[in-house]
Amino acid sequence: MNAGFRYHGGRLTEACARYGGEAADWMDLSTGINPNAWNAPAGLAVDWRALPNPLALHALELTAAQYFGCALPLCAAVPGSETGIRQIARVLNLPGLYQPLSYGTYSRAFAQADAIADLSTLPRRPTALVIGNPNNPDGRVLPRARLLELLDHQEQHGGWLIVDEAFADCAPDWSISSEVTEERRLIVMRSFGKFFGLAGLRLGFAIAPQRVLGALREAFGDWPVHAAAIAYGAAAYADAGWIAETRRRLVTQAAAVDAVVRRHGLDVSGDCPLFRLVVVSDAAGLFERLAQQHILTRPFEDRSDLLRIGLPPDNAGLQRLDAALGDG
The missing domain is CATH 3.40.640.10 (Type I PLP-dependent aspartate aminotransferase-like (Major domain))
Known part of the structure; x- marks a missing residue:
């Protein structure tokens, strides 16, 4: 495993180089970033020619x-x-x-x-x-x-x-x-x-x-x-409406990830719904197994028993994670 994967999440280019595939083939769960981003309204324009006001x-x-x-x-x-x-x-x-x-x-x-x-x-x-x-x-x-x-x-x-x-x-x-x-x-x-x-x-x-x-x-x-x-x-x-709805949705998504992970016999913890921490005896092995199926997670340099998993973007992504955890 490249040491860079243990430094920060989001190294999708390196993952493609090591495990194959294009970026579009991957599901990046290596960060704690909301996979369903806020969308700017159509009328919001940025003038890149001007200095920040x-x-x-x-x-x-x-x-x-x-x-x-x-x-x-x-x-x-x-x-x-x-x-x-x-x-x-x-x-x-x-x-x-x-x-x-x-x-x-x-x-x-x-x-x-x-x-x-x-x-x-x-x-x-x-x-x-x-x-x-x-x-x-x-x-x-x-x-x-x-x-x-x-x-x-x-x-x-x-x-x-x-x-x-x-x-x-x-x-x-x-x-x-x-x-x-x-x-x-x-x-x-x-x-x-x-x-x-x-x-x-x-x-x-x-x-x-x-x-x-x-x-x-x-x-x-x-x-x-x-x-x-x-x-x-x-x-x-x-955008108060989007913020309130996202807070509710993230809790539901995190609970769904918990259910999938626990179904495969893994311990999971975390109060923050944007990511879950999985305790597993061979985190590097699980990282490799998921990477072979183009799912990127986050291992840690000094903790061979931990793997952080972010939120899949939708139900199809959750099912993909479920299948990958069950394969092997």
């Missing part, structure tokens, strides 16, 4: 702040939450802390970073603790009270808490965006591409005190995101 960017940030439930001055668009996390690590200039089973960027974003398995034993020194909520890849969701306890510890010792809410759109009560204030040492990251299914736009948001956002804005310059990201983001965050 600062007023339109402000309107996007206003719409996003209202959607997140945070104050507008504390919300800034960034070119993807992954890039935003990396830049925030540079702004804070502190050692990073992350949980062993979490998004790989957390460890790579900081000049110095350490895994901490037990959050009850946080060090008594300034650090930047990064928590995915929901966590990727196991879908674990920490309650607001626990996150605020972690924030209190970090603040007492001169550190920061960064909560990555890339998948929090699935259930709005998971978010602590409303807890961000000028005084607190709390930063929340949001991602547009996961829930809305448009990861190629590279749009995210940092919700943080203005002293942090000022450094971010200086780093990203006058045009932090492109014109299409501004136009699509503003329209999508305002």
